[in-house]
Amino acid sequence: MVISAERAKILEMVERGQVSAEEGARLLGALEREGETRVNASEQSARWLHIRVSDLDTGRPKVNVNVPFELVKVGLQIGSRFAPDIGDLDMDEFVAELQSGVPGSLIEVEDEEGGEQVEIYLD
Numbered sequence: 001m002v003i004s005a006e007r008a009k010i011l012e013m014v015e016r017g018q019v020s021a022e023e024g025a026r027l028l029g030a031l032e033r034e035g036e037t038r039v040n041a042s043e044q045s046a047r048w049l050h051i052r053v054s055d056l057d058t059g060r061p062k063v064n065v066n067v068p069f070e071l072v073k074v075g076l077q078i079g080s081r082f083a084p085d086i087g088d089l090d091m092d093e094f095v096a097e098l099q100s101g102v103p104g105s106l107i108e109v110e111d112e113e114g115g116e117q118v119e120i121y122l123d
Helices: 002-016 021-039 069-082 091-100
Strands: 048-055 061-068 104-111 116-122
Touching: 002 021, 021 069, 048 069, 061 069
Parallel strands: none
Antiparallel strands: 048 061, 048 116, 104 116
16 A cells, blocks of 8 residues: 555654654654545545656656645645745745645746756646
């Protein structure tokens, strides 16, 4: 089961000291809520953050990452503690805007020099 693998990864990160026990508990809680969302899929649609990097010339994918939105929220909350100088950006407000927003493209960037296209979107 995917959740078990994700859970093991979080526990491994705590063991290695990559995240604190408190941060690990938050991640596990978010993972548990995501599991509940999957079980109640008829009531709520699952939300994912997708990151795609493609070669501009061939259109072939180079990177394809899918992250449960619940983990993105926890990551933003944790990250906001380490980057307090983001300016006037209120992370809670930012997450609320993402949650209430219509699924779709968030960012599309073409790096012509590097020959890559980056797309980040929610569904």
